[in-house]
Amino acid sequence: MTAVAQSPSIQLEGGTFKVTGWKATAPPTKGWSSVFTIYAGSGDVPALLGKYSVENNTLVFRPQFPIAAGVKYRAVFQPPGGTAVTKAFDGPPRETNPIARVVNVYPTADVLPSNQLRLYVYFSAPMSRGEAARHMHILDENGKALEGTEAVLLRGEELWDPAFQRLTMTFDPGRIKRELTSNRMIGPPIAEGKRYTLVIDREWPDARGVPMIDGYRKPYRGGPALRTPPDPKQWHVTAPKSGSSVPLVVEFPVSMNYPLLQRMIRVSGPEGTVAGTIDVQRQETQWRFTPKSAWKAGNYKLIVDTGLEDLAGNHIGQPFDVDTFERVTEKITTATVSVPFIIQ
Numbered sequence: 649m650t651a652v653a654q655s656p657s658i659q660l661e662g663g664t665f666k667v668t669g670w671k672a673t674a675p676p677t678k679g680w681s682s683v684f685t686i687y688a689g690s691g692d693v694p695a696l697l698g699k700y701s702v703e704n705n706t707l708v709f710r711p712q713f714p715i716a717a718g719v720k721y722r723a724v725f726q727p728p729g730g731t732a733v734t735k736a737f738d739g740p741p742r743e744t745n746p747i748a749r750v751v752n753v754y755p756t757a758d759v760l761p762s763n764q765l766r767l768y769v770y771f772s773a774p775m776s777r778g779e780a781a782r783h784m785h786i787l788d789e790n791g792k793a794l795e796g797t798e799a800v801l802l803r804g805e806e807l808w809d810p811a812f813q814r815l816t817m818t819f820d821p822g823r824i825k826r827e828l829t830s831n832r833m834i835g836p837p838i839a840e841g842k843r844y845t846l847v848i849d850r851e852w853p854d855a856r857g858v859p860m861i862d863g864y865r866k867p868y869r870g871g872p873a874l875r876t877p878p879d880p881k882q883w884h885v886t887a888p889k890s891g892s893s894v895p896l897v898v899e900f901p902v903s904m905n906y907p908l909l910q911r912m913i914r915v916s917g918p919e920g921t922v923a924g925t926i927d928v929q930r931q932e933t934q935w936r937f938t939p940k941s942a943w944k945a946g947n948y949k950l951i952v953d954t955g956l957e958d959l960a961g962n963h964i965g966q967p968f969d970v971d972t973f974e975r976v977t978e979k980i981t982t983a984t985v986s987v988p989f990i991i992q
Contacts, residue, residue: 658723658735663715667707667725675700676728684709687722717742717857748773748854750864753846754906755959757931759871762836765961765968767817768907769848774812774855783852784817789843812855814907838870874902874960877967880952880987887989890945895927895936896989898950903932905957912953915939916986918946943991950987 656670665686676682680700684707687693698711707725715721719739726732754768769784786794807816819837838844850863882901888894896915906928915922915937924939954964961968964985 656725656727656730656733658725658733660715660721660723660737663711665709665711665723670707670725670727671705672702672707673705675702680707680709683707683727684725685723686711687724688716688719690720715739743856743858746854746858746861748775748852748858749861750848753848753864753866755903755932756906757903757959758867759869760838761872761874761960762838762840762870763873763875763960763968764819764838765957765959766819766905767846769815769817771813771815771854771860775808775815776853776855776857777806777808777812779852780806780815780817783849785847785849787845787847791845794844816907836873840870840872842870844868844870874958874962875967875969877962878902878904878956878958878964880950880964880985883987885950885987885989887948887991888943890943890991893939893942895938898935898937898987899930900933900935903959904935905959906932908953908956909935912956913937914951915948916951917948917991918944922948945991948989948991950989952985952987954983954985 657668659666659668665684667684681695684700685695686698686709687695696709696711696713698709701708701710717740721737721739722734723737724732724734749772751770751772753770755764788794807818808814844867846864846866846868848864850861851859853859878900884899886897886899888896898913909928909932910926913926913935915924922937922939923941924937927936927938928934929936952964957963957968
């Protein structure tokens with residue numbers, strides 16, 4: 649290695665560490681990490697991983713992971729035959745501006761079946777994981793937190809969408825299926841006729857570690873259990889007129905699973921699958937489909953995935969009670985049924 653010694657110093661610019669005032673044209677035998685290392689935090693910690701380069705005669709280190717807010721860093725430069733230079737840096741300040749809030753919770757109905765299976769919480773911004781058990785509570789009609797809420801909503805069973813803005817929480821299936829011990833000994837998670845409130849704390853941190861703008865409360869009442877599987881033959885389909893772009897409207901006898909309604913029903917027409925947008929209304933009892941282009945006269949049909957569920961997890965052709973007991977996630981099935989209709 650050839651180098652020209654001057655008065656070296658260490659700089660942190662845009663998440664990149666640099667040694668200035670010292671020029672090198674070739675790396676030392678043991679690599680640049682033998683002369684320039686960066687540590688995060690205090691104590692005996694390993695050096696950060698990253699990539700070294702020489703740019704315009706300046707030694708540069710780019711960490712493998714971005715510089716974290718609120719973390720202290722220590723950079724050490726030990727030039728061969730020279731005196732070590734150490735400098736401390738603070739990571740960027742923690743963001744404190746709250747941007748996240750609960751946009752909605754599904755089901756939106758005020759009355760939920762006593763064998764309700766899932767809750768879906770939609771946030772306005774990406775959220776931190778592993779916080780649901782601490783920041784989601786179910787209160788009874790007296791405003792008292794239910795004992796063992798973690799046994800009602802399964803602890804650790806957080807299921808997030810890729811953007812971390814939709815959380816799926818599952819009620820304990822053992823308390824829903826009538827033949828299981830938990831159901832017989834404790835009863836369903838929601839008692840018919842009783843009132844509850846779902847509370848989500850404002851302190852739930854988003855992905856940046858900043859609490860939400862405000863908390864969220866959703867009151868609801870327990871209703872009768874749903875044990876009958878959804879039957880597309882009981883759906884009411886209102887077909888629009890040809891030449892219009894009026895939405896096709898499908899009405900269900902009971903509320904359905906909101907996220908599954910977004911992807912488990914499609915429209916097929918004389919020319920194949922019809923492109924359009926989906927809107928779910930009236931407490932998830934109405935599905936509306938607006939075509940991208942005006943409707944053409946002809947024979948059409950709804951193509952319905954048999955995995956489509958009601959609020960209790962009953963899917964087309966099979967009640968949840970007799971389904972196999974397994975880890976409850978959102979199943980993706982391939983079997984379908986069709987519902988014909990005519991546009992004139």
